[in-house]
Amino acid sequence: MKRNPINDALRLLKFRARSENEIKTRLKQKGYSREEIEQTIAFLKEKGYLDDEKFAYLFAYDALTLKKHGPFKIKWELRKLGVDEYIIEDTISKILEEVDIEEIKRELTKGLEPKKARELLYRKGFGGE
Structure with a gap:
């Protein structure tokens, strides 16, 4: 049976x-040509299966909450994960408007000196505040 990059991408x-970068990397590992990968990425984007902005938002929201x-x-x-810097910045801004980060920090540090x-907040990626 002939392998198909679209099927492999949909399986992932x-x-x-x-x-997008994750899909490209995985397809490259499977031995697909650059042309096959680019065509697959274009198809997935056109169908709405691949959207770095939506991916970044969902990833960030789950990671925070x-x-x-x-x-x-x-x-x-x-x-x-290879997400563009401008998408990351927009996503973080949007998430911080929607989620009460102070409440999350209180939950994490409840009862700690x-x-x-x-130290815990720093390790979890909240900076030195």
């Missing part, structure tokens, strides 16, 4: 949303 997207990761860690993770609280 079935499990979770992914960045479920995993309790701070903005610095989320930015780092999105960069690692100030030094331990600062």
